Amino acid sequence: MATATVYDPIEDDARIAPALIRYLGDGDYVTRRYVSRGAEMNTGDYFDHPMPVRDGMPIRDHFTLDTHGFMLGKWAPPLEDFGDTDAVNALYNADVERAVAALTGASFVAAQGWMIRTSADLSARAQEQVENYQHVGGIQPPAGEAHIDYNPLTGERAGARVYAERRPDGPGYRRHCCFSFWRTFSPGPQDWPLAVMDGRSVVGDETANNTLFVVDRFPEGDALTAPVADEDQRIAASIFRHRAAHRWWYFSNMAADDVLLFKFYDSDHSVTWRCPHTAFHDTSLPDAQTRSSIEVRCIAYWE
Structure with a gap:
């Protein structure tokens, strides 16, 4: 029987924001995530x-990647206007690679593209017709449920594929870790900040795969869950059912040079190797502002 995690007493006095966290129900579902321009939806209840x-902001330096699955660091942004797509494309990915290498000690980091998320109304954008939608370099709503972007199979395959593509003459790697590099660029406090779960509080029986489908338009009716060949081999996230033991944190009033780095998948399972996360509506602080944030998926390698 696994022993209960003993948490550091420094965490006991943290201010608590009451929140509603959205979880997958306990039923038997076909679980899929459909994403299109300005909108995302899940099957299941x-x-x-x-x-x-x-x-966690008052004790920000307490959190570490290998203990909690996340950390809050400092890294000045390379540009002021994240609405300037050309500037973001030209500058941001390379800067993220430098930042993650510095924060983790990895020998090689490959960024995989950025996404802006905002709590502003995107309904008009979601109604725009698109063809060949690509789920990168756009604007989407905040994530709405407890999840990790990669399940273990996706994390293993992403590590091998990206290393082969980006470092074909490299010496190989002994460990890789898939991360999100996340920062806000709207003034605090944000109305829908990001919450991250202490990965040690994952019980282990509450996860389900959530297969990703990038579409121009959402299917309807039975088409949402119609059988798809080899679905268990496709890119998928992990989603979570509720467990009372889950231990959630956030960092209030993040500034532009605050960066939240958290794990999707770490091939080293001797440490905390994953970090569930979701947005939540923070009603605990006055004068909350519309959240705007930018995230980059990246993979760090130790060669």
């Missing part, structure tokens, strides 16, 4: 559960 979210 999801339910909001009241959960405390602790504010």
Whole structure:
């Protein structure tokens, strides 16, 4: 029987923001995530559960990647206007690679593209007709449920594929870790900040695969869950059912040079190797502002 995690007493006095965290229900579902321009949707039934979210900002230096699955660092942005797509494309990925290497000690980092998320109304954008939608370099709503972007199979395959593509003459690697590099660029406090779960509080029996489908338009009716060949081999996230033991954190009033780095998948399972996360509506602070954030998926390698 696994022993219960003993958490550091420094965490006991953290301010708590009451929150509703959305989890997958306990039913038997075909679980898929469809994404299109300005909109995302899941199959299955999801339910909001009241959960405390602790504010880690006063003890920001306490959190480490290999203990909690996330950390908050400092890294000045290379540009002021994240609405300038050309500038973001030209500057941001390379800067993220430098930052992740510095924060983790990895010998090689490959960024995989950026996405802006905002709590502003995107309904008009979602109604625009698109063809051959690409789920990168755009604007999407905040994530709405407890999840990790990669399940273990996706994390292993992404590590091998990206290394072969980006470093074909490299010496090989002994460890890789898939991350999100996340920052806000709207003033705090944000109305829908990002919450991250202490990865040690994952019970282990609450996960399900959520297969990704990037589409121009959402299917309807039975087409949402119609059988797809080899679905278990496609890119998929991990989604979570509610467990009372889950331990959530966030960092209030993040500034532009605050960067939240958290794990999707670490091939080293001797440390905390994954970090569930989701947005939540923070009603605990006055004068909340519309959230705007930018995230980059990246993979760090230790050769």
